[in-house]
Amino acid sequence: MGGFWPVPDVLTYLAGSWRVERFVRDLASGEAGEFSGTTVFGRIDEGGLLHQESGTFTWQGVARPAERTLRFLPGATQGAADVRFADGRPFHDLDLSSGRHIADHPCSADLYRGEFTVRDADHWRTVWRVRGPAKDLVLTTDYAREG
Structure with a gap:
């Protein structure tokens, strides 16, 4: 992959609708699954964005509807955001001013480490990477701007 695409204003960049393709691999079992759907980043009163994802998750040949909601609140700079779960609990920081960011999220005994990369204005x-006593997963998600 070539260079990263710097994002001076992360909330402006993310606003709108994105096509989502996620591939999930369980490194312990070798099982794989995928999610296909849409993420909409809509403006909210706190000055941030409400991230609403919905689509279909297929695991071991069984397709099920799936959705999640996150809050992307303004960060310390315009290139940064404070990402929270729907109930307000902290999830991770995000700073795309360089076009790339690494974030950690400890969850019980598991550690989630996320790498965010921006390819261009629309991708x-x-x-x-999720590691812990019960999990050994890689989740790769590609976003492509709609419209």
Whole structure:
């Protein structure tokens, strides 16, 4: 992959609708699954964005509806955001001013490490590596701007 695409204003960059393709691999079992859907980043009163993802997750041949909601609140700079779960609990920081960011999220005994990379004005990717006593996963998500 070539260079990263710096994002001077992360909330402006993310606003709108994105096509989402996520591939999940369980490194312990070798199982793989995928999610296909849409993420909409809509403005909220706190000055941030409400991230609403919905689509279909297929695991071991079984397709099920899946959704999640996150809050992207203004960070310390315009290139940064404070990402929170729907209930307000902290998830991770995000600073795309260089076009690349690494974030950690401890969850019980597991550690989630995310790498965020921006390819251009309409494409970005996250790769979460999850390690712990019960999990050994890689989740790769590609986002492509719609419209």
